[in-house]
Amino acid sequence: MAEHMTGLTEQLQTFFGRIRLRDTLGEEEEQALVEAASERITFAAGEDLVTEGDRPTRSILLTRGYACRYRLQKGGGRQLMAIHLPGDFVDLHSLLIKEMDHSVGALTECAIITFPHDRLVRVTERLPHLTRMLWLLTLIDASCHREWLAGMGLLSAAQRTAHLICEIYVRLEVVGLASGHKFNFPITQAALADAVGISSVHINRVVQELRQRDLISWENGLLTIHDWQALVATADFNDRYLHLVKEQR
Amino acid sequence: MAEHMTGLTEQLQTFFGRIRLRDTLGEEEEQALVEAASERITFAAGEDLVTEGDRPTRSILLTRGYACRYRLQKGGGRQLMAIHLPGDFVDLHSLLIKEMDHSVGALTECAIITFPHDRLVRVTERLPHLTRMLWLLTLIDASCHREWLAGMGLLSAAQRTAHLICEIYVRLEVVGLASGHKFNFPITQAALADAVGISSVHINRVVQELRQRDLISWENGLLTIHDWQALVATADFNDRYLHLVKEQR
DNA sequence: CGCGCTCTTGACGAACATCAAGCTCCGTGG
């Protein structure tokens, strides 16, 4: 067990941080999560962590890299439905949903920690407040889905792109994974296009527009926001949907 | 208390049915929900059940009518993010989310039952399996959001419209609120346009196309599906995302 | 050196928004 836990607690700190942004997390609760953890696995960019139709027996927590939820279309199209960052409990859903209705893929090299479902169920039997915290994390995922959905209906391609950049920066920043309005973003324009819901040709023009307006630069996988206020204004970005308020839940 | 419960259990049957589609629901669990219920309220079409920015102290279960989650834009646009039917626990989210990041409105006259948050928290402290069932319902909501999101990126306006019709029919049908491929759908074309994410002019043309292809008819608030197979085919509809499988969760 | 992946650019077309006008239906008040 000592072996098992080497480095594990450290690797879960970002995850704990994401909970502590919203409520307090007790010693016993933290310990229960550490004990529920199982394997550590890495994936190469492009690999699937979970595939549509799977019936996982464990949930996946992302500790390193960018992952995405996505759905493929018969015709060959792809739509991303979320981008996940270190500290995200990527498919906590599968604990109750059972059969995956979408896939989770690695956008970059990824490292994960797995949590067997039976251990998580035991957590729900024993620790109601921690259960609510896990539930809350999935509710915030849903809130992000709604935000993207509203963006698809109400915003232009350029606005949605700006919005996504704002979202990722804030979510990285609040857990100390980014600062100074810049962050590593080593994904392809094609992947970004699938997230924003437009073609790869068009995302290229949108990115160039954002660069020419001097809102951002993006080279060698490093994205820099030059004018945060202006980026927020064009995207009509409001972080309320991320629920970053610490209170009793 | 006898007074309080008059008719209440009956009004919750559709809700219990939605849970029983996915797992068994024990006598004690059902009773706990009945006891957690509080007021019954009705709303006229167009009224808000909850408004963006509110901090509700109770959650709302819809027992009659159509409601929707929506977000407004400064410019005046509106995007629906879900349509809710009788038996849906509409803003169970607010139990943990606390501050509403969107509004819930009545598309038709609606009747609701309220559940004070403190009573629901007590349920989570006492009944882990029922807690997981409530959690599951919010996960299925999220799954619907993802489905709509994928549709926005991958499907045409006509396909999304067909998809929405399929979704509503199935969700009504599985709890016995519709059969024979028809259902009451007394909403305006403008509201449908906001759901599909297109203009009211364009939804009109889309609806006419669906009528001319003899897929549906829709008059006096009654929508009839004439060719279910063809409608499913055009929408590329697959009900997997509704998670209608009964199993241990 | 050559291959493949990503990014870039131009030309053209399709899907959908916007603007504008007229329609039907229905309730309300005279």
Added chain:
DNA sequence: CCACGGAGCTTGATGTTCGTCAAGAGCGCG
């Protein structure tokens, strides 16, 4: 009884956004 008005539906004309097709450039990698 009809006039009026509003809400929702319908239709046409025009413009914008974005998709698709096609080609080429830069670059890392074997």
